[in-house]
Amino acid sequence: MANARSARNSLVAALFVASGATALVYEVVWSRLLTTSVFGSTSQAISTVLAAFMAGLALGAYLLPPRADAMARPLRLYAVLEAGIGAYALAFPLLVQAVLWVYLLFATGRDPNAFLSILRFALAFSVLLVPSTMMGATLPALVRHAARSSSSVGRQTGIFYAANTAGAVAGTLLAAFVLIRTLGVTTTLVVTGLANFVIAGIAWRLGSDPVDEGADPEAAATDQPGHSSRLARAAMGAFAVSGFCALAYEVLWTRILVFFLGSTTYAFATMLAAFLTGIAAGSAAASRWVERVKRPAALLGAAQVSIGISAAVLLPLFSEVYTVVRAIGVGGRVTVFLVCALFMLLPTFLMGASFPLTARITAGRTGRVASTLGGVYALNTIGAIAGSLAAGFLIAPSLGIRNGILAVAAVNVLAGVAVLNAQSDARPWEAWLPLAVGGATVVFAFALVPRTQFFVKSAIYQEQYTRAGLEAEVLSYEENADASVTVIRDPEGEKRxxxxxxxxxxxxxxxxxxxxxxxxxxxxxxxxxxxxxxxxxxxxxxxxxxxxxxxxxxxxxxxxxxxxxxxxxxxxxxxxxxxxxxxxxxxxxxxxxxxxxxxxxxxxxxxxxxxxxxxxxxxxxxxxxxxxxxxxxxxxxxxxxxxxxxxxxxxxxxxxxxxxxxxxxxxxxxxxxxxxxxxxxxxxxxxxxxxxxxxxxxxxxxxxxxxxxxxxxxxxxxxxxxxxxxxxxxxxxxxxxxxxxxxxxxxxxxxxxxxxxxxxxxxxxxxxxxxxxxxxxxxFAGSTERDYVQSTLARYFDATEKLIEGQALLAAGGYGEAVSLYRRAGQINPDDPTIRYHIQQTDDLMISEVDAGILATERELKERLRSNPNDTDALMNLGLVYRNANRLEEAIHQFERGLGVEPEMVELHVVLGETHLRNGDADAAIASFTTAGELAPDQVIIQGSLAAIYQQAGRIPEAMDAAREVLRIDPSNALGYSTLGALYMSEGNLAEAVEHYDRALSLNPEPYVARVAWYEVGLARVRQERYAEAGEAFGAALKVDPTFGEARAALLEVQRLRDQQAAE
The missing domain is CATH 3.40.50.150 (Vaccinia Virus protein VP39)
Structure with missing residues (x-):
């Protein structure tokens, strides 16, 4: 018989898990429908809907339980309640439309005011009253079914409260991660409503037998005498305060966690699930031993004090979320979620344990199990309503998050002390010691955590500043009902x-x-x-x-x-x-x-x-x-x-x-x-x-x-x-x-x-x-303006094509490639200020990155030279660092130091020559490259550099000798032939110039060589008045590089010359 009853109660508990899941799905969906479709998503509107929902829960817990006490089959009452909830859910979308019509009747053309706040609550209360009242009555009905003596009320309350809360966890996660995402809001409502009918059908079947009013053999041995009315009142008051504090913590902790997790659907749902999991675990654990406890009031008081102390301790812990995550060594958002959930475990566990303890204290004084339990539950829910509204509208805006949490923690401690003090057998230290410890903890947390702590420890501040070794100045930090508003001045002096x-x-x-x-x-x-x-x-x-x-x-x-x-x-x-x-x-x-x-x-x-x-x-x-x-x-x-x-x-x-x-x-x-x-x-x-x-x-x-x-x-x-x-x-x-x-x-x-x-x-x-x-x-003013606009916009269009290509490269971090495309865009359309900005902006980005890299590399190389002053590699690299920073004299000094150690190091002579050239000293550059050429006579790059320097200095014969030396070393070097072609062009020897350019082009050179060679051939043909061949050459240059502006202009000029020649 006992085993059958136990199995039935387990099945009923499973039904209550499902019931809790549907209730949280409804809370999410109904709140979403009312705020999104009607009231708006301000904190005031959301809190109003939540308060109306919870008010119905309290009303149901208070009004309906007397019927459960009088019923022989309370499980049948539970079945009727679940069926009613399901039916109401199916009709809810139509009710929302009715609410919208009434709301617009009064709200149209008005800014938010006190009247509209009252109207919102009245409308939300009216539409949520029936289903939430039925939800509030379900727990007392089930406990009346299962608890066969007053001494087992605490245990059965804990079991069913834990089951319902576990279902709420599942409903929260299902709604956020599965149902709304895959089914949508309306279909989720329909599916959940049908689930209520299934629960109702099973409960109706299970409730066919009347409740056995006989003594429970297990309970008989543990029945306890009723507690004093003073203690019962203190316990009920503390549990009401616990509801107030729990919802206030939930609101204020959520505001803190926004700084570390963001305020996405996933973040809120995961944190709510963690909050409810702690409550469910606490209630389930307490239900196992609550009937055996001799002083439940002492435990209830200690739990409330501990909740307050742990909430105060959490303040500095929350701001160190990322320190803990780094210590764990496994990053990612999931790890951050788990760390935050772990932080909240102790206080939420104690919140969950408080319900069966309160039920044990209060229900022992009467045989009206459902009524007494309903009153306790109603008081807790009323406290929760007050906590939710106060946290959002009063505490956060007036005290701020930090001070608000500490104030709520102090209330928790005082409630616990009141319960401890109400015990008839209380020891003197049981009141003053918790008060002293709780007060000291609150003061310590206040001193340890600055008001702006959560922002400067937040994910975005850590990412933008702390990890980069930067610091910003917080100019203003204001906490409103809806959000925290912060103004900072960043290291560049810009306000954000x-x-x-x-x-x-x-x-x-x-x-x-x-x-x-x-x-x-x-x-x-x-x-x-x-x-x-x-x-x-x-x-x-x-x-x-x-x-x-x-x-x-x-x-x-x-x-x-x-x-x-x-x-x-x-x-x-x-x-x-x-x-x-x-x-x-x-x-x-x-x-x-x-x-x-x-x-x-x-x-x-x-x-x-x-x-x-x-x-x-x-x-x-x-x-x-x-x-x-x-x-x-x-x-x-x-x-x-x-x-x-x-x-x-x-x-x-x-x-x-x-x-x-x-x-x-x-x-x-x-x-x-x-x-x-x-x-x-x-x-x-x-x-x-x-x-x-x-x-x-x-x-x-x-x-x-x-x-x-x-x-x-x-x-x-x-x-x-x-x-x-x-x-x-x-x-x-x-x-x-x-x-x-x-x-x-x-x-x-x-x-x-x-x-x-x-x-x-x-x-x-x-x-x-x-x-x-x-x-x-x-x-347009006429065809002339139309043609002008069309050609101008075509030029803008072509240039912006290059700009957009560059923007994609910039987003991928390719600064060098991006600025190259930006410059090509600027060549096509120098009139576009947007292109000019992008060129400058990308140059600045490259310079800032180079500057940061230069400082780090300079420190490293100087450290190496302190250990070994004759490290030629370090000397050369330090010189290159200075050269890249345009600190040319310092670069030359480091290269010369290196040559003093190793005078036959070819690479040092080459970089020294390049640096002299950048510094405007062509003679010194020629001397360095000449020495390098003597040390390495078969290196093309050295002779090619000499040819370019001689050409730049106007020393054409020496430039030609160097270019011929390039071709001696590498007879297939296209750049060598192109260089000779340019030198012959400078002397007016067009035939030799064209011959060498043709040799260069026959070797399939790199595009940068080919475009110049074709362009120069075109110029030579123009000077020879061979315009058709010139046009072909310029066209070939454009084929290699369609953005080659000089070639395009030359091609148009050749066409004009050909037309002029034909006309003559």
Whole structure:
């Protein structure tokens, strides 16, 4: 009989595992539906939904258990509750639409205020009341079924609470990693609702027999007398406080872990799972021994004090996450997750153990098991509601994360001391010792952890500064309800703005185009823009650029700390836009603002927000969001979307473009500014560009000056057009869309490798689809202007091709190859300021890397020379280091020191000669190379260098002798013949020159030799007035190098001469 009952209870516990899983899936899905579709994703909105959900749990735990106490078959009540939850889940999407209708009735046209906060709670409470109330009643019903005496309540409570929490862990991970990703939100809701019906059916079947009210043989031996009412009240109060503290810790710890793990879906789900795992383990462990404990109140009090102490100790530990990870020796995000979970294990374990201990203390005073337990559970849930709301709205904004956690830890300690003090047999030290230890720990943690500790120890700060041996100055650190806002000054003196760990903006030239181009392109595409909306204010550059067009601006910014930081630290780059009469700021979630606005906009621009920043940031890339934007655009309105090229794999990159195109079929892509981002411009009508209007408005003084800050002008910006809708459609092909129901972009971060490699992949994948902007242009003054514009844009187009190739190489770290392509682009189109910027920027990058390498190498070589002053290799290498740094006199000194040790070292004579030449001393260079040639008479490079130096010095006979020496050593040396050809040309001996160039070309030389040889042959033929042959030679030079500008110009001149000759 006992074995059958035990087996049945095990099966019931398994059902409760499944029930816990479905409950957490519902919490995730329902919260997502209400915040994404209706209320917005501010912390206030999310906390309101969570509070309404938990209020229903508390109500169910308090109201329904008396029926369970009176029922002979409480498991049948549990089955009815599960079936009701499932039915409600299936109807939930329709209820959300009803809530949306009511919310819009009152919220449309209003900024967030107290009334709307109350309305949100009322609506969320009304729609979540029924299912969450039923969920809250399930635990008391099951414990009433299983606990056959008051002494076994603690054990059964622990078992079922642990089972339900373990299910919650599974539901959290399933929702985040599997269900929403593979099924989508709506299908997940349906599948989970059907699971509830399965649970209900099994429970109904198991609940056919009435509860046996007889004594439990095992329990009879362990029944304990009831505890005093004072102690029971203290235990219930402490458990309510425990609920408050647990949710406050969860909110505040999550805010800390954002600095180390980011705020992605994976990060939050994993941390919540770790939190719940600790609670489940604690509850399961306590259920095994709770009935045998003689002083459960002492353990409950000690647990609460220990939770507070461990939470305080965790503060300095959290800031050393990466120190621990490095000590383990296994890097990666999984290791960081595990370390953080390990840190939280002790306090969460003790939280879980507190429930069965409280149940043991309180339920011993009455036979109404379900009612008493329901009251305890309700109090804990009410405390949790208060903790969640207080942490988000009061503690974090007013005290900050560090002080907030310490304050909550102090409350935990005081609650534990109250329980210890309420014991009738309490020893005097049981109250004052925990109080002293807890207080000392809180004070110690406060002194040890500065306010900015978590930011300066964060993943992004470690990556950008600490590991590079750099340090930045923290100018401002503000903790809001939604995020932490930090402003730093980097080692180059530029200020940077961070929202949590996302670098939202900075003062650098590299970052600036992202913020300005998303304003200028769509406004110039619109014929007459009047009003614009910016989603995400950042440092204010985008809004300022819009203002240069005389357009009125609404800006929706979710975090109030961002505009405060912008006003204080970025008023110069944003030109004081916050005080402009054209500008109006709205502290609100962008989606919610668009949902509730009455305005219509000529342009909407989303902020510089990467889809990886947080679990909510990808929502501004969804089809649903674009449809909302489309609905508030004017008929000619333009939607502007910034799209990152970095940290977005090609498949997801195409998904972003494909989703945008699905809502805005007339989409154009704009790209060339930096290899970091592109702009999508979407309209309802096909896009055309009034050329004269574009030029006139882009060259207006205020707009032209703003473009000039990013090395752009009217022509360069026009040339940044990349492809039109048909090309975009071919590029993206078929594939998934990112929607609120199927948020595919939330789930790619876990498999992402490097940050830069996706730039290369995305740029190279797009490149074949690039198109000219010219077919979109109209309104020319006449055919002459039309032809001029077409030829000018063709030149820009060809040059930008080289620029884009170089950008891909730059993203891959190929600075030398990139600058070579940039220079070729500059030769094709010297008028493009964007190309000039890229050349300078890449030169600077190369110089900075070289400088860093020079310092390290110089230190190493000098250390070698201290050990051995006659180390000729070290002397030569140190000289080369100085030469590369253009410290030529120091280089010459090191080479001469080396020759003093080893005078017959050919390599030293060669590098010394090269350095003399760079230093402008041709005679000294000739002397060094002559000595090298005597020591190594059969080295082509030495004689070739001598020939070049003699030629440069105008000593033609000696140059010819050296060139002939090259051919003596290597009769098939094309460069030798080419050099002789050049020397004969300089003397006017055209026949000999052409003969030697022909010999060079017959040897299939390197392209750099061939292009010059063909070009020089062409010049010789021109001087001989053999224009047809000259044209062939210049054409051959262009075939070798299509970017050879001099050859192209010479070919055009030859054509003119031939036409002139024919006319004569």
């Amino acid at each position: 703005l961070y929202v949590d760990t996302n670098e939202a903006a900075n003062e650098s030239r590299w970052d600036a185009p992202s913020h300005r181009v998303i304003a200028h392109v769509p406004l110039l595409l619109h014929a007459d823009p009047k009003r614009a909306l910016v989603v995400g204010f950042g440092m204010g550059r985008t809004s300022n650029s819009i203002a240069q067009h005389g357009v009125h601006i609404d800006a929706a910014e979710i975090s109030p700390g961002v505009p405060r930081a912008a006003r204080r630290y970025f008023s110069e780059p944003n030109n004081g836009i916050l005080d402009s009469p054209l500008f109006r700021l709205h502290i609100n979630d962008g989606r919610n603002f668009i949902l509730t606005t009455r305005n219509r906009y000529d342009m909407i621009s989303t902020g510089i927000i990467h889809p990886l920043v947080s679990s909510g940031s990808s929502s501004i890339y969804s089809r649903d969001f674009y449809e909302m934007c489309r609905d508030v655009l004017t008929d000619d309105g333009v939607m502007s979307q910034w799209v990152p090229l970095h940290r977005v794999p090609l498949a997801e990159f195409k998904t972003i473009l494909r989703t945008f195109l699905a809502v805005f079929p007339n989409t154009t892509v704009w790209y060339k500014y930096t290899p970091d981002f592109l702009i999508l411009a979407g309209t309802a009508k096909p896009q055309t560009i009034d050329f004269r209007d574009w030029i006139a408005r882009a060259q207006a003084p205020s707009v032209d000056a703003d473009l000039g800050k990013d090395d752009l002008d009217a022509w360069s910006l026009l040339d940044s057009y990349f492809m039109g809708p048909q090309a975009v459609e071919r590029f993206v092909g078929d594939g998934p869309l990112h929607t609120d129901d199927r948020p595919v972009l939330e789930f790619f971060g876990a498999n992402l490798g490097g940050m830069m490699t996706t730039q290369v992949e995305n740029i190279q994948a797009m490149a074949p689809y690039r198109e000219s902007v010219f077919p979109l242009l109209h309104s």
